[in-house]
Amino acid sequence: xxxxxxxxxxxxxxxxxxxxxxxxxxxxxxxxxxxxxxxxxxxxxxxxxxxxxxxxxxxxxxxxxxxxxxxxxxxxxxxxxxxxxxxxxxxxxxxxxxxxxxxxxxxxxxxxxxxxxxxxxxxxxxxxxxxxxxxxxxxxxxxxxxxxxxxxxxxxxxxxxxxxxxxxxxxxxxxxxxxxxxxxxxxxxxxxxxxxxxxxxxxxxxxxxxxxxxxxxxxxxxxxxxxxxxxxxxxxxxxxxxxxxxxxxxxxxxxxxxxxxxxxxxxxxxxxxxxxxxxxxxxxxxxxxxxxxxxxxxxxx
Amino acid sequence: xxxxxxxxxxxxxxxxxxxxxxxxxxxxxxxxxxxxxxxxxxxxxxxxxxxxxxxxxxxxxxxxxxxxxxxxxxxxxxxxxxxxxxxxxxxxxxxxxxxxxxxxxxxxxxxxxxxxxxxxxxxxxxxxxxxxxxxxxxxxxxxxxxxxxxxxxxxxxxxxxxxxxxxxxxxxxxxxxxxxxxxxxxxxxxxxxxxxxxxxxxxxxxxxxxxxxxxxxxxxxxxxxxxxxxxxxxxxxxxxxxxxxxxxxxxxxxxxxxxxxxxxxxxxxxxxxxxxxxxxxxxxxxxxxxxxxxxxxxxxxxxxxxxxxxxxxxxxxxxxxxxxxxxxxxxxxxxxxxxxxxxxxxxxxxxxxxxxxxxxxxx
Numbered sequence: 001x002x003x004x005x006x007x008x009x010x011x012x013x014x015x016x017x018x019x020x021x022x023x024x025x026x027x028x029x030x031x032x033x034x035x036x037x038x039x040x041x042x043x044x045x046x047x048x049x050x051x052x053x054x055x056x057x058x059x060x061x062x063x064x065x066x067x068x069x070x071x072x073x074x075x076x077x078x079x080x081x082x083x084x085x086x087x088x089x090x091x092x093x094x095x096x097x098x099x100x101x102x103x104x105x106x107x108x109x110x111x112x113x114x115x116x117x118x119x120x121x122x123x124x125x126x127x128x129x130x131x132x133x134x135x136x137x138x139x140x141x142x143x144x145x146x147x148x149x150x151x152x153x154x155x156x157x158x159x160x161x162x163x164x165x166x167x168x169x170x171x172x173x174x175x176x177x178x179x180x181x182x183x184x185x186x187x188x189x190x191x192x193x194x195x196x197x198x199x200x201x202x203x204x205x206x207x208x209x210x211x212x213x214x215x216x217x218x219x220x221x222x223x224x225x226x227x228x229x230x231x232x233x234x235x236x237x238x239x240x241x242x243x244x245x246x247x248x249x250x251x252x253x254x255x256x257x258x259x260x261x262x263x264x265x266x267x268x269x270x271x272x273x274x275x276x277x278x279x280x281x282x283x284x285x286x287x288x289x290x291x292x293x294x295x296x297x298x299x300x301x
Numbered sequence: 302x303x304x305x306x307x308x309x310x311x312x313x314x315x316x317x318x319x320x321x322x323x324x325x326x327x328x329x330x331x332x333x334x335x336x337x338x339x340x341x342x343x344x345x346x347x348x349x350x351x352x353x354x355x356x357x358x359x360x361x362x363x364x365x366x367x368x369x370x371x372x373x374x375x376x377x378x379x380x381x382x383x384x385x386x387x388x389x390x391x392x393x394x395x396x397x398x399x400x401x402x403x404x405x406x407x408x409x410x411x412x413x414x415x416x417x418x419x420x421x422x423x424x425x426x427x428x429x430x431x432x433x434x435x436x437x438x439x440x441x442x443x444x445x446x447x448x449x450x451x452x453x454x455x456x457x458x459x460x461x462x463x464x465x466x467x468x469x470x471x472x473x474x475x476x477x478x479x480x481x482x483x484x485x486x487x488x489x490x491x492x493x494x495x496x497x498x499x500x501x502x503x504x505x506x507x508x509x510x511x512x513x514x515x516x517x518x519x520x521x522x523x524x525x526x527x528x529x530x531x532x533x534x535x536x537x538x539x540x541x542x543x544x545x546x547x548x549x550x551x552x553x554x555x556x557x558x559x560x561x562x563x564x565x566x567x568x569x570x571x572x573x574x575x576x577x578x579x580x581x582x583x584x585x586x587x588x589x590x591x592x593x594x595x596x597x598x599x600x601x602x603x604x605x606x607x608x609x610x611x612x613x614x615x616x617x618x619x620x621x622x623x624x625x626x627x628x629x630x631x632x633x634x635x636x637x638x639x640x641x642x643x644x645x646x647x648x649x650x651x652x653x654x655x656x657x658x659x660x661x662x663x664x
Binding site: 031033077081082083084086087088090091092094095096097098099101102103104105106107111218221224225228263265266268269272273275276279280283284286287 | 447617623
């Protein structure tokens with residue numbers, strides 16, 4: 001049980017970090033399907049740089065810079081060139097797979113994995129008793145918890161958060177109130193890019209300490225749906241992300257010997273089925289309350 | 302459609318493809334591959350020889366079928382991006398029927414398998430369709446999730462009930478179909494497949510362009526509220542396009558299984574669903590233009606596989622190009638001045654009207 005919670009926290013952290021990024025974007029009215037690509041790119045750059053220079057920190061910094069730059073391009077495409085937000089986001093994810101696999105082969109000459117010299121430091125290790133839940137969790141897991149609280153404060157207790165929500169929910173009124181919509185979206189996407197870079201770094205460096213082709217395997221999309229599931233609230237989003245972590249933890253554990261109960265593939269389906277149910281339920285609830293869905297905001301303004 | 306309008310429509314996809322080529326060429330050059338070699342490889346691998354042409358056609362067929370379905374759904378304003386999963390379910394259903402037939406009377410079991418595949422794809426698509434139309438669940442999210450579920454389901458089926466004994470885990474392969482059921486050899490091109498693809502193409506074209514329902518689809522896509530005032534059953538049209546796009550993707554899975562593959566491997570053709578969406582968008586959701594874009598992307602895929610074998614260029618080199626085309630395909634050529642003015646007034650991110658009509662019924 002304690003092992004399961006520990007595995008789940010570890011598995012949930014990358015999803016949580018990316019989901020926080022997606023939440024900022026979503027709050028600003030951008031349905032960000034590019035999280036997957038940004039995450040993968042972040043993971044690759046962190047590991048590749050660390051492998052070349054030996055410094056994990058340099059890798060992390062470079063990953064953040066690149067992901068932020070890509071996010072700015074994404075922003076420019078949807079803002080100035082009127083590109084379709086969803087298609088472009090999806091394409092960002094596809095390009096993420098393409099460019100990382102390509103660079104993996106072109107630079108490192110392998111289709112397999114590249115190793116990082118070391119992983120991320122873990123503040124707590126060798127704990128006893130119940131505290132073993134927190135054993136060997138990377139520093140980014142702890143950072144994710146703090147970032148969740150910071151996001152909550154930013155979004156719910158500051159003028160910035162209020163403006164961001166206004167941009168997403170009613171851009172016309174926001175504009176009328178003197179908020180610069182485009183600039184707010186840029187800020188949200190930049191924050192999203194940086195968080196996705198962290199998510200990728202955590203994914204690559206916490207347990208496996210390597211990068212392999214397409215290693216995100218849909219976690220970015222899970223992060224995207226965690227935002228929907230958590231109704232765009234920081235705490236709700238974090239809870240949803242950790243729930244996905246739990247489901248993945250269960251999947252990992254079932255591969256370790258629960259196969260006779262339910263095939264591993266069916267356990268791994270749980271988060272996806274839950275997402276469909278949650279999206280449906282939230283849409284029904286929103287319809288009943290007469291509140292427009294967040295996605296409606298995005299599709300046509 | 303006047304020539305200028307046609308040119309205008311073609312210009313944007315062409316510009317996106319050219320821009321994507323330039324960016325990827327820069328990446329190739331920077332990482333030490335010669336652009337000239339890559340271009341020559343791309344041409345040799347897609348149109349340079351009879352074998353290359355066959356390979357291009359072989360990869361165009363699934364893209365064409367998925368792209369046509371996507372075009373119909375997007376035309377009505379429903380963003381069904383679940384082609385991948387629908388294709389997998391179609392492939393699985395047809396294979397199950399085919400394995401049950403086990404070589405007995407091909408005349409009976411092959412059409413039955415094809416039908417099973419189409420129905421399975423349509424049903425898999427109707428789940429998010431029903432959730433969208435009656436409960437309002439966002440179809441982009443649900444169809445995406447249905448893809449993941451189908452991938453896992455296929456993995457389970459290929460490694461469990463239908464397994465051949467060879468391979469394991471993600472590379473698991475099912476038992477093979479009886480040779481008498483196959484619609485083509487391993488090359489993936491045969492008169493039977495070509496006829497089936499042509500029939501679907503013709504049917505979709507007639508359906509969209511020459512029938513009342515086809516017109517209804519366009520009207521619903523332009524403005525669902527107005528369409529319902531005009532007496533069009535918007536829900537009915539919605540369910541119809543989900544079924545059509547799912548069935549078409551299901552058929553793509555059938556043709557893959559009964560054509561070149563002869564069996565199913567877990568996770569086969571992993572990105573053909575998304576590329577199908579791009580094919581439909583580049584083709585401007587027009588059935589005949591979709592043929593051209595399917596051929597283009599099919600050729601690209603053939604070239605990718607060819608170059609991975611004959612040169613040391615990574616297979617992912619053209620995946621990158623594919624992704625970049627998708628990234629740029631819905632973007633405007635230039636931020637138009639009047640448009641900038643309008644955008645400044647509202648400060649809003651808009652969806653490109655002519656390519657991707659909105660699906661939202663005002664509630």
